[in-house]
Amino acid sequence: MIPQKNQFSEVDEWDEPEEENVRVYSRDEIVALQQINATKYPTLSPWKILALQVLITLISVAIWSIFGRVIGVSLYTQSAFLGGLISILPTTLFLVRLEVAKKSQRLNPERFLAALVSGEFIKIAATLMLFIGIAYFVPGVVWVPLLVTYLLALKCVWLAWWLR
Numbered sequence: 001m002i003p004q005k006n007q008f009s010e011v012d013e014w015d016e017p018e019e020e021n022v023r024v025y026s027r028d029e030i031v032a033l034q035q036i037n038a039t040k041y042p043t044l045s046p047w048k049i050l051a052l053q054v055l056i057t058l059i060s061v062a063i064w065s066i067f068g069r070v071i072g073v074s075l076y077t078q079s080a081f082l083g084g085l086i087s088i089l090p091t092t093l094f095l096v097r098l099e100v101a102k103k104s105q106r107l108n109p110e111r112f113l114a115a116l117v118s119g120e121f122i123k124i125a126a127t128l129m130l131f132i133g134i135a136y137f138v139p140g141v142v143w144v145p146l147l148v149t150y151l152l153a154l155k156c157v158w159l160a161w162w163l164r
Helices: 027-037 046-067 075-102 109-137 143-154 156-163
Strands: none
Touching (some): 046 075, 046 156, 075 109, 143 156
16 A cells, blocks of 8 residues: 555644745834944955955064065065955955945945855956966066965954954
């Protein structure tokens, strides 16, 4: 004997999905919620993160300059500077793309998401082009200071979250 469908269990109220009640907030309610949480969760400006990347790059360049010649700019210093530049330039392009999107007359969530994705694509493409360009066109680049400074500047977001 082959059992029939639902022969052993009865239909239950859990079997059919219910409609979810989703509350839509007004603009005033959202502003009020943001003001309540403003002291608890302060916003973090992406331009401050970019400034922190510049500062970390300059500190790293100063530290790596110890390993070079006493007078003049050594390859260690140049490589550290290029590593910071690889992090700073794509981040700047990404932020400019988002600022252009914010100032658009027809900004909606779909357009902002498209700007975010395209900005991230621009950032990745610029980073790859800078790495490849430096590998081919900068003779004698020292990779350790370049990569260390790049990673330090890249991780400034963590430092910025910790400092806020």
